[in-house]
Amino acid sequence: MNYKAKNRASSVLLQFILILISVVCLFPLVWMCLIALKPAEESLSGFHSILVLHPTVANFKRLFEMIPLAQNTFNSVFSAVIGTVTSLFFCALAGFAFAKYDFPGRNFLFYFVIATMLIPPEVGSVPLFIIMKNINLINSLWSLIIPRIATAVGIFYMSQYICDVPDEIMEAARIDGCRDFEMFIKIILPIIKPALASWAAITLIARWNDFFWPLLFLRKQSKYTLMVTISLLPVSEGLSTPWPVILAGTTIVIVPIIILYLLLQTMQESGIMAGAVKG
């Protein structure tokens, strides 16, 4: 009996702690949506902020007038999606090379790749800006994509995953006359779909949320990504943007990606993404 009660108690405690954590995780987001729906004239002080008496979408409309929402959204989507696709491809390619080929210098080069993670590119921002200027990529969305076509973390992640692909499959393909690049496309990519899916989710989120690089490289409002535009909303010397409008902006930036993430999660769970895993 004692054991069972103890078990029960710890189960309840477990749930309780996790619910607490969940509340902490969700609270800011829910609160944000509440405020975004409040008309700008209502009081925002203290507990008043939770009471939404007259929900309205006026804040979103106002946002639409204030900033080139459509253009900026397109910029965000473009750089996020293209960035993710290219990153996935090239990271998987390099990861494949490290995992399945035993070429001279492999170990050294692999550790070298890992070592590059230690010094982030941010420290060289000043010259990096000049390089971007010289290759004419300032104000171009490609400046956000090209430097990160292959990232060290991505290569590391992919190589670990590809390591687990059984060599026999590759042998069989090689016997069939499959050559390297073909093998990558036809054999490896389909097998590592789950890894691609989860890394795609991570990369997509990171690129969508990217702030520093767009802030640095994009100079014209029409080229800004959504994140940069939203961050510039409140800090006007003149027009003090009402808080509900600002939070409407953050809602636009946060909610779509959450929805996307949830979708990807459900797809993963239901096994649509499950490819031919370890055989």
Place this chain on the structure above:
Amino acid sequence: MKRKLAVLLSAVMAGSVLLGGCGTTGDMQKSTGSTGSAASKTTASQTKSSGTTAAGSKQVYPAGTITIYGTGQPQYLKEYFDAWLDRNRDIAPDVKIEIVQTESYAKSREKISMTSVSGKAEDLPDATYLDPVNIMDLSQAGLLKDETEYLKPFVSQMVDGAATDATVSGKTYGLPSSVRPNVLFYNKAIFDKYGIDPATMNTFDGYIKAGEDLKAKSSGTVYLSYISPSSKTWRYWGRRGMMPQANAKIWDDSGNVVIGQDAGTKLALGTLDKMYKEGLLLKSEIMEPALYDAINSQQVATFYIGAFWDEFLRKNCQKTSGQWRVMSSPVFDSVGKAGAPVSLYFCIVNKGKNVYAGLLEKMWHDFHFDTKSRNEWVDSMEKQNAPYANPISLEMLKDEFWTKPSDYYGGQSFRKAEGDCLKNSAANLVITPQDAEADTIISTELEAYIAGNQTLDQAIANMDKNLKSKIGKAKIIK
């Protein structure tokens, strides 16, 4: 299918990477590093200087969009510009105006500098509104058009000293947009309620006493004014407010740092210190909802700030409409000068070939000298509770339009009062190319003081020390 797509995609990727990205066609032009007297000779349309309307001018401007950087609520200016373009379709058939709002004049300067450094001259705006500190910086980098010649015939028609703060080494780098004095806004209703005579606030000693009385009589609920925990305190109370009035100096005539020993600084910031220590100032960021809430509940009695504050009061504090009045700022007994004027300028940017320079000059001219269109616009602004500054043209000021009483100020004519407050104004602080950086250094120490981490004496000493170590000596340009 998916594989084929992947291959296609990678080929496209590789191709576009090789083609080096889709930035617009290169233009490593001479936009960077050119000296002050830049391309003022390019626009041929400049020859038509005097006269009110631009009738008969042959120059037709090419189709395109003009980009202007503005701070505050510049979108209201667009109304005037759009109406003007409508009236002048013959010379500008397909021209549009786009106004980009920036957070501050410093930010406009940053954006322009960054764009210039990045070599994208065509991404520079065609014009920008700037204050003198930032004009100094950009003009030294050769990014602003020299307007000295263009302005010569108009100087006598404008208020005194309109162009002074944009003139460096004899060259004027901006077209005067507004000259607005630092004034004292006060809520008469509050003063009436507690039986305090606002006229006592004509000196700073009187100002402080009024604050002490308010605090005592309202048991601490009413504050004399506000103090901002951020850089705004230095900007509004310091550089544009008490420092010029106290004849304070950051640099001496040769550019050495003297702020630590300067008597004027001690007087100016010491006054702020007295008010803050006695609890007369509400610590709340200006232009933010919290302060507006306090104003609307009659908790803040006065504002010692530039006349531009009128637009914010009208827009956000309609609850107190009719209660506010305006008077000349308090003076320091030892100096006797009222608030310094804050001048704003409309600067045309040197972007290699600025084809719209002439058009912009015309627009500027009409805005300031064409009474009819100006008054129409101001009427519209009033209806929308939008901002508008007093005209800088002496002729326009004589028009009775500019002495009309304002409802918001309980019958007092704000416009007339603003004009009156320009009298006896102090001279602004000397501006150097190092001021933009100096402002951040000074403000940092002041913010630490406001947050309670150091006394004012320590703050001033630190300002002095840091200015000396980080900047050393300023370049005084006469």
Place this chain on the structure above:
Amino acid sequence: MKRALKKYRAPYLFILPFFILFFVFQLVPTIWTFYISLTNWKGLGTPEFCGFDNYRTLFVDNMFWDSFRNTVIYWISGFVFIILLAILIAVLLNSEKLKGKVFYKTVTFLPYVCASIAVGLIFRMLFDERSGLINEFLASLGQKRIGWLTDMSFSKVPVIILYVWRNTPWYTMIIFSGLLNISRDYYEAATVDGAGVWKQFWFITLPSLKNILFFCSITLTVDSWKMFNESYILPGPGTSNMSLFQYMYQSGFSIFKMGYASAIGVILIIILGMISFVQFSVRKKQMAL
């Protein structure tokens, strides 16, 4: 040699993109930063060599030391809180008796999905001194309202909270995947032997996570030293919560003292190098034992 190149043409080609990009966008800028730090370049015109002037100025620049100190605080507090929380949440999520695992996994990962800039704006409202919910809550408990973003001693707190709130899920995920690799058998055997939950955690879980934790500590270190978004969007008075990287950005791209900013960049490189060296040596010692 030539034969090797020919035979291994494919893998070399595959890894080439990374190395080209690394060279152009990481190596060259990093080395160039050293050079620019020795000049007083202002972004326009030609840079003038000025030796170690920038470093001398940095040494007495209290804004630099403030942001340096702030970043150290961010690093250590981030390290402690994030790792502890991540381990806690990962262990809880991994617990066998948990119902609704998918729900909790998804929800606890959500903070990472949100942009720190956007959440920062939300926090700005939450931590407002006069009208923020947090202070309202404190007031209702009879406590004094705190100037979260206006008081120099508190202004780091919202930044740390934001940083921890947003980054913990990432490390939770990594640690969680590490936990999955620990076979349940160990725990069962331990339970049979009478070991309690805490002992099991200490002697089974933690040792198995050593590699992962090492990886986490490296990434967390690099990440916290280049922190920008959080302190940018929640500015405090003066330099009370400015991060070192933010100060570098401000020096270089707000007031255009590029030489000075590069010097800060060099300092960052040296610091990161030193910390990594220490961490690797400690690890090596650990593995040798």
